[in-house]
Amino acid sequence: MRVLLVLLQLLVSAAVVGQRLPVPNRLNLAGLYQTQQLALAEARREGDSLRLYVRFPSSGGLHLPRQPLRIVVWATYDARQPLWQDTVRQTTPQQRDPEQPVWLDFCVPAAALQSAKLLAVWPSNTMPDNPGSAAWLALTPEVLNRPFVLTDSSNQPLLRRYLLADEVVQIDCYGPDRPATLRRYPDDFAPALPPHTNPTIQGPSSRTLSAQAVTELRAGQWLRVTEPGLYTLQVADAPPMGLLVQSSTFPEVRTATELIEPLRYLSTSAERERLLRAESPKRAVDQFWLRAAADQQPVARQLIRTFYGRVANANRLFSAHKPGWMTDRGLLYLVLGPPERVLRTSTEERWEYNDPVQGGPYVFRPKPSTFAPEYYELVRRPEYEWLWFRAVEQWRKGLTVPQGAAR
Template sequence: MYLKRIITLIAVTLFVQPSFSQHIRKLSKQDLSSMYSEFSFTSFQSSVYHKNDSVSTVYLGVKPDDFSFLPDTLNGPLTARIGVFYELFNDWDAKLPYDTGSIMVTDTSSIGKSLEMIINLDVEITYPSEQILIVTLIDKNKDDKRVSKIIPIDKMNKYGRQNFHLTDESGFSLFGNALGNDDQFRFEYPDTSIRQVFIRYYNKSFSLAKPPFVLEKEETYQFEPDSFFTINLTKGNSPLLELPYDGIYHFQVDLNKPDGFTLFHFTEGFPAVTTPAQALEPLRYLSTQKEYDRLIEYDDYKVAVDSFWLVRASKKPERAKNMIKKYYSRVETANIEFSSFHEGWKTDRGLIYIIYGPPTEVYRKEKEEEWIYGERNNPMSIHFFFSKAENPFSDNDYRLQRSASYKTSWFIAIENWRR
């Protein structure tokens, strides 16, 4: 677990290097499946803050201990050499980035330690605009192994999520939109003339995603806040805050605009699965209604979860452990990658990722994401299409285009988990 954000580097020297994606295909035609791979050597978090009309700061939360540490000279200290490379695209139809840059970060202090390094990149992005940023981390000590992340840039107005910079009580950048009971935070807003921010609190819970063959109307949520608060800003800075209750907290500068930034209080320990009760819920995807009803009747949920997996593993404890590790690793990844207004494992993309695994190929457009399992032109392959939903609480809400044709593949995938 990465406990402390103790290293902050400001990247001020940028130099252009050849882009690994510089070829004739449009960005929307490039396979992006590596971003959901279970086998990446590391992962990283990101956030964006539009500090003014011409410059935006990209914050990266990096785990340096995942990188290789080698002597930089014959008798020199063990050093990680982390390449950070970014590409900016105007839209998904672009074939080449219009801007690229890179830095090299060296680290000698983090070997063997669970520390988080925060790297700040100042990137020239003008208001108003929408861009697509791809950031790639490269292990320069290990055959240039790399991992990439897509970061949509929304600088069309001055009210949305990326106009707020979220930090912890020590001033280090926070990533993601989910906080727990004991997490304290502040935020910064670039317009220092703004003296108040309004908070709408919604105490709502949402149902799990249905199997992909279940045809249903798209849910629309129209509801009133359960509470309403205001907080005062001092020169664009909030006081120290916390989220006391489970639910949705929507922060707005202007109540006449839907835009703002949203924080969520999900289960404790999120995105990880940390309690038997949390481990029990995702079993609904693998169990019949009758089986699940029996599981929730257990007095001890740990016994319920263990018994479920032991049966699936033919009473072989080691196999059960491996199945548990695989399943809940996917649940956690889904929480990290696909959370929107509810936990990632409950979403359509989370459901497909957990049951089917990482897709073989992934393609993105402005309002759509396509996942392919198998070869693209193979008639036996499975294609899932997810449409981006308009949601004031999240820009990560994608809904599956459902079809009865998924029924056979779904039951095969479920049976593979159950035997």
């Protein structure tokens, strides 16, 4: 399937500057966690410019080429007005498949981003009703100064922070080839604790990690990492990029161990031990879900699709120094589902649900690192305990299935 590449030209005129826009932290960003229509962005520093690579899931709703794109930059999530904004006009081929992804590739002046923390691009003259249809990029120092992106075998940017074992990628660096270093680190991180648990029971985590292996490379060359684990990739003295390398089926889970591990959020350690020691662990997993569905196979199949679909989506959305399902946001995503409302400020991300079974609101605080520049940790509270066990009980009684599912 051919992916449509759209090259954009940035207007010098900033005619739209001054138009009032909604406050970023008042926007409901829940659409960012709807993976079916997720727009993505990445960046590479090129001298006095920042090149943006933006991917929209399809051109069907973009009205290209008639509709220009808006690029808006804020100093913080709390800012009342944009720091800078402009319109991007485009030249596009006359023939295109509206069902195929659309790639946007253009530069913005780095000087306009010096004090910026957040950037959004969307195909409209006003902020979309659903901010999830925009491509958002946190302008961390690493993003603003990294001179390379990773591209796949079709020379398209990966737009993700994980690689697959034996996947071939290229270090696409601006300017002359420079030395690059790949470092591997320990990756024995624990899954998230339930939202009511005192996090101190897990013990303090190390603030630093020592590299277990170092490989010297050159920017511009093809790269293949064969061993799953946690890595950083650094070109010359530029900020490093954290990379999580997983099995070739990631973000899906297929093996018996991969299917059983996320069940820790719904089961006891004794139950998981029995599943792992079963003569046929995969069949034992099927039996786990069949019991939850009161021996109704259609309901069991729906439970399996829902739960492991969320595992895969959490891996796509939240993978950092560990797979997404193991993170705090992945924990809530699996058991409670995607939030109906997501609000962000400079100091927190807040999830809200309409269904009282899910409870909340749930507050996450940013805890960035080299491996996970957009990582958030849940603020755990004892009062979540009753809500949490009620949500788990819904799964164990086969009640957590979409409306209209066969029974």
